[in-house]
Amino acid sequence: MSSPVVTRFAPSPTGYLHIGGARTALFNWLYARGRGGKFLLRIEDTDRERSTPEATEAILKGLTWLGLDWDGEVVSQFDRKDRHAEVAREMLKRGSAYKCFCTQEEIEAFREAARADGRSTLFQSPWRDADPSTFPDMPFVIRLKAPREGQTVIADRVQGDVTFGNDQLDDMVCLRADGTPTYMLAVVVDDHDMGVTHVIRGDDHLTNAARQTQIYKAMDWPVPVWAHIPLIHGPDGKKLSKRHGAVGLHDYQAMGYPASAMRNYLCRLGWSHGDDEFFTDDQARDWFDLNGIGRSPSRLDFKKLENISGQHIAASADAALLPEIEAFLAASGQPALTEAQRTLMSRGLYCLKDRAKTFGQLIEKAHFVLQSRPIAPDEAAAKVLDTVSRGILKELTPQLRNASWEREELETAVARVAEAHGLGLGKLAAPLRAALAGRTATPSIFDMMLVLGREETLARLMDAAA
């Protein structure tokens, strides 16, 4: 029986939740959830200079919006600093680490000289094998006594076996002179203590995995399964950065993409299950596997995201859509729906959702349900509502008043009037559209009538005809 899967997402709280980070979190979540495992969340806040509570809040909010729920409490790495120090002392006791009294100035000077001479800048501390009786009364760091020979190999589920010569890896600092742990130590201790079995993260950590493996070995701890996934690049193929525009997950929410679409798109970016492009969360959980992750970086493609988004909106249940739309309105700084608007909106979703790729577009298409009388026509609509058209609308109104409010009968009534004037349906649809919505691009006129209801429809027609 294999041990249950435990994955984690471990962002550092120095800003918003990056889109790349969101994908990393998604992969971890999918992997755990698809296997009945646990998905943990740890905030790597050991850098006190750059970590902020606001950033932590933003990350939590982002994950929540994306629908990635984590198990247990959020772990603060900083809170565990005593345990990290304890492990460092344990390594000292085991002889797998040592005290180094070199000052940062000394080390920097060494590196500069090495660079100038074209030698390796790998620092080798003179204190590695020093006699304790020679220890000065000075601050010290604790460094790992890393093997100088042989190699460290990472059995990576994405990258394959990656081998590093131990002569390339220096004796990394584990505990700083002020007694706080470095990232390298903290991750290993935390991942071990939290029982993490699979470390799925960006491939910018691939080299770190080698260093971290040495710490695991030093403590005789089992090394987790590694999976280093390629980073996401911008549309220009360069590493994704602020100049590409939207890099924060919150930007995507504000752009009106549903969370389900983001999950689908992000999941498919750098991972594949044959030719499947559009899928549900259940399918993603069933299908997601480390084997399907590609080895090359992928670029963001907004057109594709938009397409996937449209499919998700169209496939969503109306009842599920409404709260998402309201969240979008709030996230993008738009006014909330009034009670009346919400009622009409939920009644109209059936004919709106398959015409929009984003919630922004949906709101745009929903113009006719969001407006109240009198409807102010835009320029194009006003042009359509000429004298002749208004006359025809006036004639249509009484016929509709007596119609049962059902699609077939409405169609018949409108067609009859059109025919009486020797017009095609299209000719009559235009002014009707203008009267009902004040726009020239709207859902079907019959859908609008059905959604608006008899009273509102007639009132709008009479407004326009007057």
Next chain:
RNA sequence: GGCCCGUUCGUCUAUCGGUUAGGACACCAGGUUUUCAACCUGGGAAGAGGGGUUCGACUCCCCUACGGGCUGCCA
């Protein structure tokens, strides 16, 4: 500089030595339609370059080019 990773249509990708190299998005051209969206049909579009290995390479190996990562008492 050193070490490590990557490179299939514009983009995301399939292929796991033998295919007319497939799909999706995007694009172009038609069609359909009460507008918009959608939808239908068709089209152009790829193995970075060079060497090997092999009866046969997109697939395996080497070199080059390009891109990326690491090389911190940042994470």
